[in-house]
Amino acid sequence: MVHLRVLTTGDWPLWREVRLAALGEAPRAFKSRLAEWHSGGEERWRARLAMPSAYNIVALLDGRTAGMATGLPGDSDTCELRSVWVSPRDRGRGVGDQLIAAVQAWARESGATALKLAVFPGNEAAIALYRRNGFVVTGELGCLLADGATRELVMVKRLR
Ligand SMILES: CC(C)(COP(=O)(O)OP(=O)(O)OC[C@H]1O[C@@H](n2cnc3c(N)ncnc32)[C@H](O)[C@@H]1OP(=O)(O)O)[C@@H](O)C(=O)NCCC(=O)NCCS
Numbered sequence: 137m138v139h140l141r142v143l144t145t146g147d148w149p150l151w152r153e154v155r156l157a158a159l160g161e162a163p164r165a166f167k168s169r170l171a172e173w174h175s176g177g178e179e180r181w182r183a184r185l186a187m188p189s190a191y192n193i194v195a196l197l198d199g200r201t202a203g204m205a206t207g208l209p210g211d212s213d214t215c216e217l218r219s220v221w222v223s224p225r226d227r228g229r230g231v232g233d234q235l236i237a238a239v240q241a242w243a244r245e246s247g248a249t250a251l252k253l254a255v256f257p258g259n260e261a262a263i264a265l266y267r268r269n270g271f272v273v274t275g276e277l278g279c280l281l282a283d284g285a286t287r288e289l290v291m292v293k294r295l296r
Pocket residue numbers: 162165166219220221222223226227228229230231232233254255256259260261262264265268
């Protein structure tokens with residue numbers, strides 16, 4: 137059974153554990169690099185969790201960490217879905233769906249009319265997860281990636 141825990145700044149050791157696992161396991165899925173975060177001390181992790189209006193959740197399955205996601209306020213009436221990761225041993229069990237549903241509910245309660253995300257093109261598992269949860273690719277240009285040619289895909293889900 138999946139349990140979702142909403143984190144506060146005091147949970148920074150748990151956030152650090154899961155975030156480092158995600159960056160180590162799936163470096164090609166994220167713009168952040170593991171090396172950048174390994175140098176971060178307690179203050180840096182606390183500051184990440186203290187970002188105003190951020191919603192940070194960790195999924196626990198059978199008592200162990202199974203995934204994570206973040207919701208952040210975006211432009212105008214939009215919120216952003218970030219840092220989605222599910223541990224390889226727990227994939228295909230609906231953990232990603234539950235993380236997205238929780239961030240979506242948080243975004244709605246925050247008054248957002250849309251939830252937006254950016255994903256690397258070619259990340260088929262993530263794109264399939266987002267499509268399955270009602271996100272569609274927009275025409276918006278995403279950030280340019282390190283190769284200087286490829287851009288992130290921007291996907292959005294209308295909330296009302
Ligand atoms: C993306 C991720 C969270 C999905 O995990 P999950 O929620 O357990 O999702 P599932 O394993 O159910 O997979 C989602 C879909 O991708 C498909 N899929 C899984 N692996 C795949 C692969 N290698 N290639 C193509 N499709 C794949 C599944 O069949 C499923 O499709 P369906 O809805 O049509 O059945 C997980 O793969 C992950 O953490 N990846 C690394 C981090 C990442 O990419 N984060 C997203 C950053 S934007």
